[in-house]
Every structure is written in C-alpha cells, then in structure tokens.
Amino acid sequence: MDAKSVTPSAVALILANPTPESPDDVPEIVVQVLDLKPIGSRFTFMASDGEAKVKAILSTHFASEVHSGKLQNLGLVRILNYTCNDIPQKTDKMVIITKCEVVSQALDAEIKSEVKIEEPSVLMKPKEEAAGLSKPIGAAPATIMLKPRHDVKSASQIVSEQRGNAAPAARLAMTRRVHPLISLNPYQGNWVIKVRVTSKGNLRSYRNARGEGHVFNVELTDEDGTQIQATMFNEAAKKFYPVFELGKVYYISKGSLRIANKQFKTVQNDYEMTLNETAVVEEAEGESFIPPVQYNFVKIDMLGPYVGGRELVDIIGVVQSVSPTLSIRRKIDNESIPKRDIVVADDSNKTVTISLWNDLATTVGEELLDMVDSAPIIAVKSLKVSDFQGKLLAPFHKFFSG
DNA sequence: CCCCCCCC
Numbered sequence: 001m002d003a004k005s006v007t008p009s010a011v012a013l014i015l016a017n018p019t020p021e022s023p024d025d026v027p028e029i030v031v032q033v034l035d036l037k038p039i040g041s042r043f044t045f046m047a048s049d050g051e052a053k054v055k056a057i058l059s060t061h062f063a064s065e066v067h068s069g070k071l072q073n074l075g076l077v078r079i080l081n082y083t084c085n086d087i088p089q090k091t092d093k094m095v096i097i098t099k100c101e102v103v104s105q106a107l108d109a110e111i112k113s114e115v116k117i118e119e120p121s122v123l124m125k126p127k128e129e130a131a132g133l134s135k136p137i138g139a140a141p142a143t144i145m146l147k148p149r150h151d152v153k154s155a156s157q158i159v160s161e162q163r164g165n166a167a168p169a170a171r172l173a174m175t176r177r178v179h180p181l182i183s184l185n186p187y188q189g190n191w192v193i194k195v196r197v198t199s200k201g202n203l204r205s206y207r208n209a210r211g212e213g214h215v216f217n218v219e220l221t222d223e224d225g226t227q228i229q230a231t232m233f234n235e236a237a238k239k240f241y242p243v244f245e246l247g248k249v250y251y252i253s254k255g256s257l258r259i260a261n262k263q264f265k266t267v268q269n270d271y272e273m274t275l276n277e278t279a280v281v282e283e284a285e286g287e288s289f290i291p292p293v294q295y296n297f298v299k300i301d302m303l304g305p306y307v308g309g310r311e312l313v314d315i316i317g318v319v320q321s322v323s324p325t326l327s328i329r330r331k332i333d334n335e336s337i338p339k340r341d342i343v344v345a346d347d348s349n350k351t352v353t354i355s356l357w358n359d360l361a362t363t364v365g366e367e368l369l370d371m372v373d374s375a376p377i378i379a380v381k382s383l384k385v386s387d388f389q390g391k392l393l394a395p396f397h398k399f400f401s402g
Numbered sequence: 403c404c405c406c407c408c409c410c
Contacts, residue, residue, distance in 0.1 A: 204406075206404065206405095206406075210403065211403080215404045215405090233404080234403085261405075274403090326410095328410085329409080337409085358408095389410085395408080
C-alpha cells in the first residue's frame, strides 16, 4: 500500500463507524489535512479523502506536532483512533482524533478525486519528496466512490474475528474504549471516560426554597487536559464521596451531561456532569498518562486585580505561620465553623493571609502547624481573594498539597 | 437539585 495517498472513501469509513471500540476496530484511514487552524489549545481541520470532507479536531497532545511543523496543512495523516461527536440537532459531524500519525508533510495542493490519472502526481507530491514516491490516485480508481455499508461491515467482521482469537483479558481491554472528555455531550450517553480527580469538594448539606439535600462535587481531568465538573446529589453524593480520592484515576460511565451554568463554572467546559446512584465508577489500576493537577500561580504582589473578583487564583509559597483553630460563629444561622489562618510568603517578597475553613482548618491546618518550623512550601489552588483592612486575604476554596 | 465560601 502506498503511504503517500489518501484512503478512498475515508470519510465514509469514519462516518459508518462513528465510535470504534478500539484502535483494532479502525481500518487504514489516511486523510489529507485541509484548513488547519487553532481553536484554543487544540487544532481543527477538514479531513479530506479527495472527495468527501469532515470536520476534525485533534486532541490537545497533538498540538506540539503542529507547532513543530511535523503535522502540516495539506499534509497526510493516518487516523488510528477517533470518535465522532454526533449531535442530533446539528447536521455537521465532527471527528475527534485521539490517535494519529503523520504520513506526509504538506503536499503541493489539495487532493481532488476529480483529477484525472494523467496528472495526479503533481497533486500528490510532498514538497520535499521526490516525485517518484508519489502514487497516482487514479490507481485506486472506482473505489474512491462512497463505499456501501456492507463493505464497512466486512471490515468490522474481520476485527471481531481477530477479537475472538484474543485472550479474554485482552478482549476486555480492547472493548473498554475510553472517550475523550471533549467528545461528551448531553445527547449521547453511552460513553466511558478515564479521568483523574483533580479536585474534591466536601460532602455538604444544603437547605433552600426547593428543599434540602446533600451535594458533592469533583473536578475531573482526562489525558488531553480537558476538565469537567461532576456533581452528585443525595444518595449518589453519599455513595461516591468515599469512592473518589483526590489524585486517583477512575473509569466512569453512565453519567449524564447538561449545559454548565456559566455563572458558577470552575473549569473550562460547556457542560457539567451529573452522576446519580446508577453511575459506574471504577478505579483505574496501573500507570496513567493523565496529567496531575494544573496550577496557574499568581505572585502575591500581583493579587491586587483579583480582590473581590470571581476569578480564582493559585498560589505557591512558604508557610511562615499557622494560627490556632478558631471557632467562628456564622452570623446568618449562628453555626460555628472552625477556621485557621496561615501566612504564606512567595518570591515576590510579599505575604498573604490564607484562611482555612471547616475540614481544612482541622486537618490540613493541623499538619501545617506541625511542620511550620521547617518552612514548608505549599501550593494552594482556587483561592478567592478579598481585602480586610488593607490586608490581602485569600480564603481557601480548595486545597492541594505541594 | 449545588453555586455556600463564613469572622475579625
């Protein structure tokens, strides 16, 4: 097979098999990259087989391939695994490419199947390759037409035959296809994600006009660095609170998605996840390439603009002092809440008082008190910054050790 | 369905 050509009917192959079970379920698919452009930290392009095109988005970890110039516009890529983001209301599909490799750097022009056999090598030639390496697309003649479905099925039949020969454990591994978080949407519920718990909230109880209940939030991050907030209520909150541990990696399925309320978003995602009691949460064993908690540290002398704002900051610094635990009586309901203040200094030569509330005051606060003589360095995430009598205060929102 | 983030 010639490495310098697109796969005839590649787009049809993808759309006929929108969510392959595993890379083994993906046939040879080489497409040309057209209209490559950045969207946030990712890149999108039109994947072309010379006849049909489909919108594609690359997982974030391919951004470096684009920046380094390896993956180029007009180049060829082999798609090794993907999932289609199929939103029923929308007619345009998007292929989220989770695994791919560069076959060729930029060709001279867009491949178009209408082009006749006589001249095709001009179109197929990578800029820096000798003409002899190119293969006329005409060599794959009538098959450039859209393939009928039964052709696609025969490919997956081959795969299932291969699976039949695999050991049971290997078969299971192949079946557990992990979906990138970015591919999840409210309209398609049959997914499995593999995510790290990068923030764990408290199990809280609340009472309001709609009633009362318990609620528990986590922030989840996948290997692309995509984050989503997941919320559990009542029985689900009680069930999963002891299951989710900060920093651990889990397979999650049978959750539901809804549009996130912009006003309360703590992560960059249009959706938020709700897990009820029927959700499946299972710790993932072994190695994982999911990045740990990401910080965006702000120097203490740069906190000014954040005072009173909604935007949260992360701080890293040396703990200079730890107060005793105080019991603060909340005015609105007279409830007493444990609180402890720590003073942190960083390399901007400023200090800030950080208040630890509730469990953080008693648990983390106590640990810090024990360590304070050794000037421990801590990283603190998601601080809300306020000002009291000219002193900057950063009450704890969440905590990660450092 | 939460979304509180408290006190000097």
